[in-house]
Amino acid sequence: MAAVVAEAVLPPSELSPGRRALRRLVRRRGAMVGLVVVVAFILIALLAPYLSPYDPLATSWSAIRKPPGAAYLFGTDDLGRDVFSRVIWGARASLLAGLVSVCISLVLGVPIGLAAGYLGGWVDALISRVTDAMLACPFLILAIALAAFLGPSLTNAMIAIGISATPVFIRLTRAQVLAVKVEDYVEAARALGNPHLRIAWRHVLPNVVAPLIVQATLAIAAAIIAEASLSFLGLGQQPPAPSWGSMLNTAKDYLDQAPWMAIWPGVSIFLAVLSFNLLGDGIRDALDPRHV
Amino acid sequence: MLSYLLQRVATIVPTLFFVSVLIFGLQQLLPGDAALVLAGEDRDVNVVAHLRAKLHLDEPLPARYLYWAGGVLRGDLGESLRIQKPVLDLILEKLPVTIQLAVMAIVIALVIGITAGVVSAVLKDTVWDYAANAVALWGLSTPNFWLGIMLILAFSVSLGWLPASGYVSPFEDLRANLAAMIMPAFVLGNAIAAVLMRHTRSAMLQVLSADYVRTARAKGLGERVVVLKHALRNALIPIITLGALEFGTLLSGAVLTEQVFSIPGFGKLIVDAVFNRDYLVVQGVVLFTATMYITLNLLADLAYFAVNPRMRG
Numbered sequence: 305m306a307a308v309v310a311e312a313v314l315p316p317s318e319l320s321p322g323r324r325a326l327r328r329l330v331r332r333r334g335a336m337v338g339l340v341v342v343v344a345f346i347l348i349a350l351l352a353p354y355l356s357p358y359d360p361l362a363t364s365w366s367a368i369r370k371p372p373g374a375a376y377l378f379g380t381d382d383l384g385r386d387v388f389s390r391v392i393w394g395a396r397a398s399l400l401a402g403l404v405s406v407c408i409s410l411v412l413g414v415p416i417g418l419a420a421g422y423l424g425g426w427v428d429a430l431i432s433r434v435t436d437a438m439l440a441c442p443f444l445i446l447a448i449a450l451a452a453f454l455g456p457s458l459t460n461a462m463i464a465i466g467i468s469a470t471p472v473f474i475r476l477t478r479a480q481v482l483a484v485k486v487e488d489y490v491e492a493a494r495a496l497g498n499p500h501l502r503i504a505w506r507h508v509l510p511n512v513v514a515p516l517i518v519q520a521t522l523a524i525a526a527a528i529i530a531e532a533s534l535s536f537l538g539l540g541q542q543p544p545a546p547s548w549g550s551m552l553n554t555a556k557d558y559l560d561q562a563p564w565m566a567i568w569p570g571v572s573i574f575l576a577v578l579s580f581n582l583l584g585d586g587i588r589d590a591l592d593p594r595h596v
Numbered sequence: 597m598l599s600y601l602l603q604r605v606a607t608i609v610p611t612l613f614f615v616s617v618l619i620f621g622l623q624q625l626l627p628g629d630a631a632l633v634l635a636g637e638d639r640d641v642n643v644v645a646h647l648r649a650k651l652h653l654d655e656p657l658p659a660r661y662l663y664w665a666g667g668v669l670r671g672d673l674g675e676s677l678r679i680q681k682p683v684l685d686l687i688l689e690k691l692p693v694t695i696q697l698a699v700m701a702i703v704i705a706l707v708i709g710i711t712a713g714v715v716s717a718v719l720k721d722t723v724w725d726y727a728a729n730a731v732a733l734w735g736l737s738t739p740n741f742w743l744g745i746m747l748i749l750a751f752s753v754s755l756g757w758l759p760a761s762g763y764v765s766p767f768e769d770l771r772a773n774l775a776a777m778i779m780p781a782f783v784l785g786n787a788i789a790a791v792l793m794r795h796t797r798s799a800m801l802q803v804l805s806a807d808y809v810r811t812a813r814a815k816g817l818g819e820r821v822v823v824l825k826h827a828l829r830n831a832l833i834p835i836i837t838l839g840a841l842e843f844g845t846l847l848s849g850a851v852l853t854e855q856v857f858s859i860p861g862f863g864k865l866i867v868d869a870v871f872n873r874d875y876l877v878v879q880g881v882v883l884f885t886a887t888m889y890i891t892l893n894l895l896a897d898l899a900y901f902a903v904n905p906r907m908r909g
Contacts, residue, residue: 433610433611436611436614437614437615437617437618437886438618440886440887440890441615441618441619441882441885441889442844442845442847442885442889444849444851445847445851445866445881445885448870449619449866449878449882450625452870453622453623453625453626453875454625529739532739532741533741533852536741536852536855537855537867538871539870552741556745556856559753560753563753566742566745566746567746570739573739573742574738574739577737577739578733578737581736582733
């Protein structure tokens with residue numbers, strides 16, 4: 305309690321940088337709206353079994369392409385499945401793909417970038433050239449090629465998206481490490497005789513985390529679009545399992561008979577991506593006061 | 597000048613080498629015997645044997661790479677197993693369609709993106725600025741295949757103004773060609789317009805606070821002349837360089853847009869190849885794309901170098 309009171313009276317300049325950033329973030333309306341929508345989507349994904357009125361896979365020959373109404377809030381699809389229930393379950397595939405693929409990018413990209421920036425020399429030269437080569441292949445085209453060669457499934461789509469997004473994290477980590485490793489505290493840690501791995505892990509990494517958080521949030525947005533794109537092309541979540549992208553792929557063939565099939569999966573992708581973008585922009589502005 | 601040029605050109609050699617290793621490596625991801633997978637469902641014994649010999653599958657990996665890379669250097673990207681045509685011929689056949697789509701998309705993106713960026717920088721912190729920023733965020737968050745579907749729903753299904761699909765060559769019927777291409781071009785240009793708008797806004801804000809703009813205003817020049825002639829001209833350099841980096845977005849977007857509108861271009865080629873398990877075509881398309889990307893970036897760098905006297909030293 306005393307801490308809360310003390311914090312309330314302290315002028316912002318005396319708060320820790322982390323708390324100051326948090327304060328700036330909370331004051332940004334766009335970021336807060338983004339956060340609320342993100343949390344809402346996470347809850348929808350987690351509570352899908354309780355929220356969906358119907359089984360998302362249950363077909364009904366008597367309810368094929370029924371327009372939205374009291375019985376079916378968003379209407380039904382070409383096999384008589386409830387679109388509302390499928391949109392709810394689709395949140396699982398999209399959020400899972402967003403989070404898992406960005407985790408893959410972080411797990412691969414951060415240590416590699418750290419090694420390139422910290423070690424320098426031929427290690428850096430080799431990593432940088434491979435990164436350049438990966439960045440030369442457009443993100444989605446590389447993901448399509450990887451997903452095609454790995455075989456179509458949601459897991460492979462996540463791997464493909466994660467690998468395709470890795471070079472951005474390698475570059476970002478490397479650039480940050482190059483800036484941080486000449487700082488006095490790193491020099492001091494080295495002078496004290498700390499081993500390289502400890503210096504990289506305990507002294508360099510914590511100081512490059514901020515831009516990585518921003519990039520990761522924005523990368524989740526890109527990964528959600530990428531998963532939807534791969535599923536739309538038939539390379540992600542396989543039918544009959546629901547995903548927003550594959551729902552749009554089916555909907556495209558019934559635009560004149562059942563236009564409602566195409567609306568809600570797209571609105572969901574849009575809202576999920578928009579909220580992660582708003583949150584990412586907000587975090588960036590909050591962590592970097594020069595941006596405001 | 598010459599040393600910079602040579603240095604810059606030299607850096608693309610290792611990049612191209614690693615690109616080729618990466619793309620060759622894709623084949624190693626195929627589960628099981630590559631010849632069996634590549635031969636497709638019917639798995640004709642002769643085809644399998646032919647593939648095994650053609651791809652040197654019985655030889656060690658480095659030797660296979662050398663055979664493959666040697667072929668690529670001679671312009672041999674392999675042969676499509678489905679269509680029985682050289683991959684390079686297929687790519688060159690489809691490329692003009694995608695180039696037309698891309699050029700139309702870029703024109704739309706430039707018009708929308710630069711106009712919105714200039715307006716929002718000049719009218720900073722007004723309703724116009726907020727509106728332009730909101731539109732940019734919308735453009736960045738809308739999946740372009742969904743935007744395409746919504747446009748088809750509005751302009752083809754409901755209003756009946758434009759065809760939902762069906763490509764016509766511009767040499768056959770220019771009017772029908774433009775009618776079929778305008779929606780996909782808008783869809784493709786939309787996301788790039790958003791990026792360009794953001795670049796233009798920040799470049800313009802920077803330039804508008806520069807001394808020479810203040811001088812121009814102090815001379816009593818009209819606002820229009822100051823903004824368009826003094827500020828925008830200088831802001832355009834970074835915009836165009838950054839814009840060149842959007843080439844990847846353009847090609848990635850073209851894959852989805854061509855799929856939605858059934859346009860027989862480069863993007864549809866790779867998707868069809870994926871579904872036909874025509875892996876050599878997939879490999880060829882990725883290699884071709886990466887090479888184009890590297891070349892365009894090189895050209896953009898050289899153009900930047902040429903127009904910016906400060907870099908010549």
